[in-house]
Amino acid sequence: MLLTSATLLLALSGYAALCMASPFGPCRKCSGTGLRELRKGAKTCRRCHGRRRRLRIGTRAYNAWRRTHAAGTRPTTNPKGAPPWR
Template sequence: MLTAMAAGFLWAGGYAVLCWAKPFAPCRKCRGLGAVERFGKPRMCPRCHGKLLRLRVGRRLHNYWRRTRDAGTAPSRPQP
C-alpha cells in the first residue's frame, strides 16, 4: 500500500514538472500532423484546428486554479 502511494506521488510530481517544462503536447487526434483523412481526403484536424499542439490537462487545471485564485484575491497595497 505504501509503495503504491509513493509511486502515485512520484508520478504526480513528475507530471507536474512535465506540465511546467513542456505545457503543450502533440494533438491526440492527428498525432501532431495537423490533418486527418476523412472520406479519403486530407482535412484540417477538428480538434487542434491545424495548430499541431494541445494544452496538457494538468496545465489546463493549473491555469484554471490560478485564474480563480487571482480573481478572488484582493490586490496587495503598497506599503507607505
C-alpha cells in the same frame, strides 16, 4: 499502502515537471499531424486547428486554478507600511 502512495506521488510530480517543461503536447485526435484523413481527402484538425499541439490536461487544470485563485483574492495595493486591513 506506503509504496502505493510513494508511487502515486512520484508519478504526479513527474507529470507536473513534464507540464512545466513542455506545456504543449501532440494533438490526440490527429496524432500531431494537423490533418484528419477523410473519405474525400484531408482536412485540418478541428481540435488543434492544424497547429499540431494542444495544452496538456495538467497545464489546463493549473491555469484554471490560477485564474480562480486570482479572481478570489483581493489586490494588494496598500501604501508602504500600512496594514492590509486599512
